[in-house]
Amino acid sequence: MEAVYIIVNLLVFLGLAPLFEGIIRKITAKVQSRQGPPIYQPYMDIFKLLGKTTINSADNWGFKFAPMMAFASIVSVIAFFPLANKANYLTQYADIITIIYLLTLGGIAVLLGALSSKNTYAMIGASREMITMIMVEPVLAMTLIMGAVKMKSLGIDITMFSINSVGYGWSVALMLVVYLAALQAFVGRPPFDISEAEIEILEGPFIEYSGPNYALFKYYMMLKQMFYAALFVMVFIPFLNTGIYIVNLAVQIVEIGVVFGFISLIGSTNARLRIDQAIKFYSVLIVLALCAVGLSVYGI
């Protein structure tokens, strides 16, 4: 029976990720005194892109393969994910290292696509993407490792729900702040949408992509941003555990929606930073994340 939860996971993520994207667009539009596109616009975008001809403009396997790899990696992460505080059949077969690995694989796929598209702007985008990955992945890793340190286990559900058993400490509070600060970078929104920077490098890594391949990348980005929002809800706001699966699910989806509201407000009230300025910011985050893990070792 536990296999059903995997399907629910996938349905919720695949079904709702474009909706949350639509919410971001709508809130951004409101902040900017615009009407904005209808909330279901991202679904339409994906459908439209999927219906177009595939153009393999770079003419090599890496270019073709990259979008599928990115999409597959994020879908696998979601399959392991204990959504609604319920570990599913697959969760026990993986650990947090798998999650970090698969998330990084998604980023690598973007790099692969960018580098094999042989476009100058994609190259710049790839180098920025790589720097961003190297600098913010540690924050994600530390968040999960902190739970692992507290629970002395690498199990996905055990580490993610560590707060339920050990409660809030200074280390968790610090990590929460760091995670929130890194959230915009995780999801590639202003002020950290540097690797796509439409105005100077024209969407960077994705410049040569179109049609279904681009749809996969777009879908990947939406799923990724929903995953990071969900991870935040899971790790830092575990209090509303009613024990009833459906209620838990509904509550968490609402919470994810709130996180998205936060993302879009930050995104629409900031200018894009330069990569050198972002690096300075990220390095502070890494140091703080390390401190949080250090504190958790001492049980603070």
Place this chain on the structure above:
Amino acid sequence: MKALEQLKDTLKSKFGGNIIKFESPLEDRLFVDVKKEGVKGVCKELFTQGGRYLVGIGYDNTKRDNTLGMIHTFAFDKDSTVICVRAWVPENDPVMDSITPDVPNAGWSEREYMDLLGMKFTGHPKPKRLVLSDDWPEGIHPLRKEVPYNLVPPPAENVAYQMDECPEGCSVVPVGPFHPSLHEPNHWSIFVDGETIKGCDYRGFMTHRGIEKLCTTQVSYNEVPFIAERICGICGSVHATAYAQCVEMVADLKISRRAEFIRTIMLEIERLHSHLLWLGVAGHLIGFDTVFMQSWRIREDIMWLCEKWTGNRKTYGMIVVGGVRRDITPELKDDMLRVLKKVEEECIVVHKAIIGDTTIHKRTKGVGYMTHEEAVQWSIVGPPARARGVDIDVRRDHPYAAYDAVKFDVPVVDTNDVWGTVVVRILEIFEAIKIVRQALDQLPEGKIITEMDDVIQSQRHAISHVEAPRGESVHYVISGDENRADRWRVRAPTYPNLQGVPTMLLNDQFADFPIILGSIDPCFSCTDRVQVVDIKSGKVNVMNQRDLERMSRRA
């Protein structure tokens, strides 16, 4: 004009043999006729005396005395004077000394006449093709009188502009001919080391369609203001006013005071519109779309007002030779004051938000650095100059229209960077509102168009400049026969500013390229002097898709 007399004496004593004569048709204009051997010396002297280089005007004089003319113009802002150095070279040996080594901003002006008139300037540091398209045949110089305005030479294959060599250890990032940060077609090769800009080369004039030629061969004086207005979609009235003022000067026409006031109001409303537009674009360029959307929303009221007044949201068609086309009714005056009040309130909010926003500070402070000295050296104009402590403003230094009757400040800051241009432009919004209010207050009675009775004499020269939102626009008219100008030269503010951009870009990050270029509020098509909507010339000389693909893929 004591300073002017002194300058005359200096020139006489230093270059007496080379100076043919002085001529001063108006008290703030001085034309110096110089033998071609003396041009370099005289220009260098004027430049070191503090003259700001405006523009070079080349013209074909073959019909009269078999010469090609070249006029270098300098503005002395403190003395409210413009000095024009006129020289001629024989048509069969059109060689003149280049003044570019001394006056860097003359570089493009001289290159332009190498292309358009076939002149040669000895000692020019970069005698590459500037205006003509890559496949334009050698030896055809479109501004020569014998070349028809609608000549379309056969297109050629496999010709391309050679961009400058990339320096050792750098790689090339091509930007353009079409790129979201440019808005208009032109091509940059940015030489980067990592993400740091180490140099660049520019190839523009892709939309050059010979509007000057068209207006000196096909239409008459009175029609040109409407064409002039279409040189630029944003500062159209500026071009129309500058042109109209030139024609009024050659015709000795004094327009009514009311018309002058209405021109002032028009120009300031245009400035309001333009600065809000720029603020939006700048926000977009640094990835801050909320600034973009909000300032364009504020701008909307101004466009609505202009539609009510002139019938158009932009490209107002207000300015004609001899005055303006539409009056300001009392009802419109109330509308105007109401809109100004609303715009002012909203701009105060925007001003506060921008001054306090740390990400905007991070993206603009210290970016696009250019020293005060370099800005003077390159004759930078407008907000980019005023952001570098160069205290110039045509409205105050060389008053035209009714600017002598209104009080306003000229915001000058010395941060020498993009942030300075943001501050200057926002403060200018408030000054513009102030000017419109004063002008509405003092608006005198009278007619709005002054008729011209006499035929305009041929071969009279006039230069007029107007402070456009992005800097100073200069127009030069030489009157001709058949009720049309013999030569009309337009210099948009982007023309000098763009030449200074490589200095601003040096050692900045590639991510800053859009905002640095944006900080001069570039108007490439003005510089190219294109007509965006042109039904008269009909023929369009555009690059085909293959050219563009080749250019964009080459680097």
